[in-house]
Amino acid sequence: MISPHLIDMKEQHTFEVHKILSSTEYVMYCNICNESRRKEFLYGRYAIKKNLADQSDSFKGELSGITVEYGSLRFPIIKDQLVEVGLSHSKRYVLSVVYSKDNIVGIDMETIRLDVPIEEMLSGSEKELMSGYESPARFAYMFFSCKEALGKAFKMGLLADYAIYEISSIRPESMFGTEVFRIQFKHFPFLVGYSFMKSEQEICSLVVPQKIEVQEVLKVLIDT
Known part of the structure; x- marks a missing residue:
């Protein structure tokens, strides 16, 4: 549930x-x-x-x-x-x-702030992942948001070595009329992140185990 x-x-x-x-x-x-x-x-x-x-x-x-x-x-x-x-x-x-209690779930909401260069926190490989997309600031925050959600799934936030949260792949999918990005983590291949723009400046992210079906959860988040 x-x-x-x-x-x-x-x-x-x-x-x-x-x-x-x-x-x-x-x-x-x-x-x-x-x-x-x-x-x-x-x-x-x-x-x-x-x-x-x-x-x-x-x-x-x-x-x-x-x-x-x-x-x-x-x-x-x-x-x-x-x-x-x-x-x-x-x-x-x-x-x-x-x-x-038998599940692992992390959520995060972030507001994009152009005055905060969040992309400086990305690794070289993460910068390469988003190089083919417009608006680097948006994707930098999307990555940051998914990492926050990952940390919350383990109830530790971003208190661990930041490198452990590294993102290994990103793939856009169309869900309920919205572009949702499916995100994989280098050190946690059994988990998957979903991130999308809730509004022009707001990002919503969800992290769950790979095997969990989250279509209905994402529908609620997108449609609300």
Whole structure:
């Protein structure tokens, strides 16, 4: 089971904080001084909890009855449950995923920033992979996003030696009217990444095992 839930923060949403956050989360929320970070925190908790409530009868009721905690490396967890959760933010979107504990799933949303030369982080072979495409900045961010998703799949982010995340191939495919890039990893051949432009400046990436069928997951992400 893999269930994504995507929220566009540019759309109008009316959230009642006390109905979304548990008492523990509310203290954390109040201690965030930056208004943008507070909004991300609230939207992120809502995205995870709404996803959980839609997928499991055990989470019915007020969302505030669920507490999203942090693992040792700051990844989101729901204690004592048979599901894993993932979360990612960009400037525009909040993306959550709920999946069974027997699976490996990583997600990422990125906003392209032309003032940040992310392509400098690519290896020589990765630069060659994207040399035949227009907009190097877009592909550099796409690679970066897939690497972030890979790191989140292992619940370590980009804390390992950056070379371990190296991308070995990229192939465009047409899915649901959108160009989706299928990405392979040099050191993790049993995993595959999917990356596409969600909007003009926003990239969405998903990493799963090769054997997992993700057509419906990608359809939800593309159509939402």
